[in-house]
Amino acid sequence: MREIQEFTLDELKHLFTPQAITGETMVLNMGPQHPSTHGVLRLILELDGEIVLNCVPDIGYLHTGIEKNMEAKTYQKAEVLTDRMDYMYTMGNNLVYCLAVEKLTELKSPARADAIRVIMLELSRLQSHLLWIGTSALDLGAMSVFLYAMREREMILDVFEMVSGQRMMTTYIRPGGLWRDVPAEFEAAVKQIIEVFPKRIDQYEALLTKNPLFMDRTKGIGKIDTKTALAWDVTGPTLRATGIAHDVRKANPYCGYEQYDFEIPTQTTGDIYGRYKVRVEEMRQSVRIVEQALNKLPYGPVRDNNPKFVPPPRSEIGVSMEALIHHFKLWTEGFIPSVGAVYATIESPRGEMGLFLESDGSPKPYRVHYRTPSVPLLQIMPILSKGCFVADLIGIIGSIDIVLGDTDR
Amino acid sequence: MNELLTPAVFAIQSRYNGQVSEFREDVTILVPADKIIAAATVLRDEFDFDMLSAETAVDYCPQTSPRFHVVYIFYSTKTHLYLTFRAPLNGDNPSIATMETVFPNANWREREIWDLMGIHFEGHSDLRRLLLPPNWEGHPLRKDYPLGYEEVQYTFNFDDIDLRKPKGVR
Numbered sequence: 001m002r003e004i005q006e007f008t009l010d011e012l013k014h015l016f017t018p019q020a021i022t023g024e025t026m027v028l029n030m031g032p033q034h035p036s037t038h039g040v041l042r043l044i045l046e047l048d049g050e051i052v053l054n055c056v057p058d059i060g061y062l063h064t065g066i067e068k069n070m071e072a073k074t075y076q077k078a079e080v081l082t083d084r085m086d087y088m089y090t091m092g093n094n095l096v097y098c099l100a101v102e103k104l105t106e107l108k109s110p111a112r113a114d115a116i117r118v119i120m121l122e123l124s125r126l127q128s129h130l131l132w133i134g135t136s137a138l139d140l141g142a143m144s145v146f147l148y149a150m151r152e153r154e155m156i157l158d159v160f161e162m163v164s165g166q167r168m169m170t171t172y173i174r175p176g177g178l179w180r181d182v183p184a185e186f187e188a189a190v191k192q193i194i195e196v197f198p199k200r201i202d203q204y205e206a207l208l209t210k211n212p213l214f215m216d217r218t219k220g221i222g223k224i225d226t227k228t229a230l231a232w233d234v235t236g237p238t239l240r241a242t243g244i245a246h247d248v249r250k251a252n253p254y255c256g257y258e259q260y261d262f263e264i265p266t267q268t269t270g271d272i273y274g275r276y277k278v279r280v281e282e283m284r285q286s287v288r289i290v291e292q293a294l295n296k297l298p299y300g301p302v303r304d305n306n307p308k309f310v311p312p313p314r315s316e317i318g319v320s321m322e323a324l325i326h327h328f329k330l331w332t333e334g335f336i337p338s339v340g341a342v343y344a345t346i347e348s349p350r351g352e353m354g355l356f357l358e359s360d361g362s363p364k365p366y367r368v369h370y371r372t373p374s375v376p377l378l379q380i381m382p383i384l385s386k387g388c389f390v391a392d393l394i395g396i397i398g399s400i401d402i403v404l405g406d407t408d409r
Numbered sequence: 410m411n412e413l414l415t416p417a418v419f420a421i422q423s424r425y426n427g428q429v430s431e432f433r434e435d436v437t438i439l440v441p442a443d444k445i446i447a448a449a450t451v452l453r454d455e456f457d458f459d460m461l462s463a464e465t466a467v468d469y470c471p472q473t474s475p476r477f478h479v480v481y482i483f484y485s486t487k488t489h490l491y492l493t494f495r496a497p498l499n500g501d502n503p504s505i506a507t508m509e510t511v512f513p514n515a516n517w518r519e520r521e522i523w524d525l526m527g528i529h530f531e532g533h534s535d536l537r538r539l540l541l542p543p544n545w546e547g548h549p550l551r552k553d554y555p556l557g558y559e560e561v562q563y564t565f566n567f568d569d570i571d572l573r574k575p576k577g578v579r
Contacts, residue, residue: 230460231513232513232514340432341467342433379514
C-alpha cells in the first residue's frame with residue numbers, strides 16, 4: 001500500500017539554521033491535531049530553548065479539491081461547494097462566486113437583494129469575529145469570553161437558519177439575487193441583535209481590553225510593519241493593524257456598500273493587541289451597517305428576472321409554458337455565460353477574498369481559483385513568530401484568525 | 410478602460426510586446442513568458458502596483474502551444490485598480506521564472522501552482538508541494554487528470570486495482 005511520505009529534515013534544511021542539522025537546536029513538530037492550531041495546521045518549529053528560531057507551516061490536511069470539483073459542475077451546482085471552504089464566512093464565499101458569475105453574465109441583483117446581502121454579510125462577519133474573539137482569548141487562557149461569544153453567535157446562526165434553513169452551509173445568495181425573500185420574523189430577529197450587540201461588545205472589552213494578563217500576552221508580540229505586510233500580500237485586520245485603512249468595501253464597493261456610513265478602524269502597532277482592537281471596532285461598525293441596511297430595506301423582487309440565467313418563481317411554473325421550459329433547461333443543462341475571465345473581490349473577516357473565474361462558453365466554469373486571505377496570513381507565520389516564545393506562537397496563530405478550510409480548499 | 414490604468418498598460422504594451430484585451434472592465438495583458446519578471450518589476454516600481462493579489466494558472470489542454478497560461482493579478486493600493494498579466498507556456502515541461510524576486514508572496518502561490526498544475530518555476534527558493542503529500546503522482550488541476558469515479562481499494566486487493574487505476578499525466 002502506498003504510504004503518505006513524511007518530510008525529512010534533509011529536505012527542509014534550507015529553511016532552518018545549520019545548527020538544526022547538527023542537533024544544537026531542537027526541531028519540534030506542532031500539530032496537525034493540536035487544540036490551539038484552529039483546525040489541522042501543522043507547524044514545524046526550530047527552537048532554541050523556548051525561543052522560536054524558525055517556523056515552517058505545513059498545510060493541505062483539509063485539501064478537498066474544491067476547485068477541480070467546481071470545474072466539473074454546472075454554475076448553479078458549483079456554488080454549493082463554495083460554502084465548504086471558509087466555513088466561518090459561508091455567505092461571503094457564496095457572494096464572491098455570485099459577483100463573479102454576475103459579472104460574467106451581466107446579471108444585476110435588485111436593490112432589496114443587495115440590502116439583504118449586506119445584512120447577511122455583516123452578520124457573517126460578526127459571527128466570524130465572535131468565534132475569533134472566543135477562541136483566541138481561550139488560547140491565551142481567558143475562558144469566559146468564549147462562552148459569552150458563543151451565546152451571541154447562536155443568535156446570528158438562528159437568523160441564518162430562519163432565512164435559509166441551514167445554520168452554516170447556507171447557499172442563500174445566488175447568482176442574480178437571493179434564493180428567496182426573508183420571512184416575516186426576520187426584521188424582528190435582526191432588530192434584537194442590533195439592540196443587544198453594542199452592550200455585549202462592551203462586555204467582551206471589559207473582560208479583555210484592559211486586562212493586564214491579556215495585555216502582557218499581546219502587546220508588542222507578533223509584530224509586522226506596513227511595508228512587509230504589503231509585500232507579502234497581507235490584507236484585512238492584520239494589514240489595518242499596521243496603519244493602512246485598506247478595505248475592499250470602501251476601495252471597490254460591491255452590493256451597494258457605498259451607501260452606508262461606516263469607518264475603517266486602524267491601529268498603528270501591528271501586534272496582536274492591535275489586531276484585537278481593530279476586530280473589536282469592526283464588530284461595532286458591522287452592527288452600524290446592519291442597522292442602516294435594515295432601516296432602509298427597500299421592497300421589491302429579490303432576483304433578477306432574466307429567465308436565461310435565473311430560475312423562474314415556483315408560482316409561474318404552473319401557469320406559464322415558457323417558465324416551465326426555462327426551469328427545465330436551467331436545472332438540466334445549466335446556463336451559458338459569454339467567453340472570458342473575470343476577477344471579483346470582497347472583504348472577508350480575514351482580508352480580501354477574490355475569485356478568478358474563467359468561462360469557455362459551456363455550462364461549466366472552465367477555471368475557478370479562489371484567492372483566499374488565509375494563505376498569505378499563514379505564509380507570514382515565520383516572520384511573525386521569529387524570536388518569540390512558543391507560548392506566544394499560540395497567541396499569534398489565534399490573532400491572524402486562520403480558517404484552514406480557507407487555505408486548503 | 411480606466412484612464413488611471415492607461416499609462417501602465419501602454420508602457421507594458423510598447424516595451425514588452427504585450428497584447429491588451431478587455432472583458433467586463435478587467436484589463437488583461439498577454440506578456441511573453443520570458444519578459445514577465447521585467448514587466449512586473451516595471452509595474453511595481455513605476456506604476457505603484459504594490460501587491461500581487463493572485464497568481465494562478467489555466468490549462469488549455471488538448472491545445473499544446475500554448476497549453477498553459479500563468480495568470481498574475483496585480484493590485485494597486487493607491488488607485489484601487491487590478492491589472493492582469495498572462496504568460497503563455499507550452500505543454501512539454503512548462504517552466505517560467507519565479508515571481509518571488511519581485512513579490513515575495515509568490516512563494517506559496519507558485520508552490521500551489523507547481524503542486525496542482527505542474528508548472529515549474531525557475532529560481533524558486535522552496536519548490537515543494539504545498540497542498541498534496543510529497544509523494545503524490547500527477548497534478549490534479551490539469552484537464553487531463555481524471556476527476557474521480559475510481560474503484561475503491563482495500564488492503565486485500567490494493568495492488569490489483571492500483572494497476573488499472575487512472576493516474577493522469579505524470
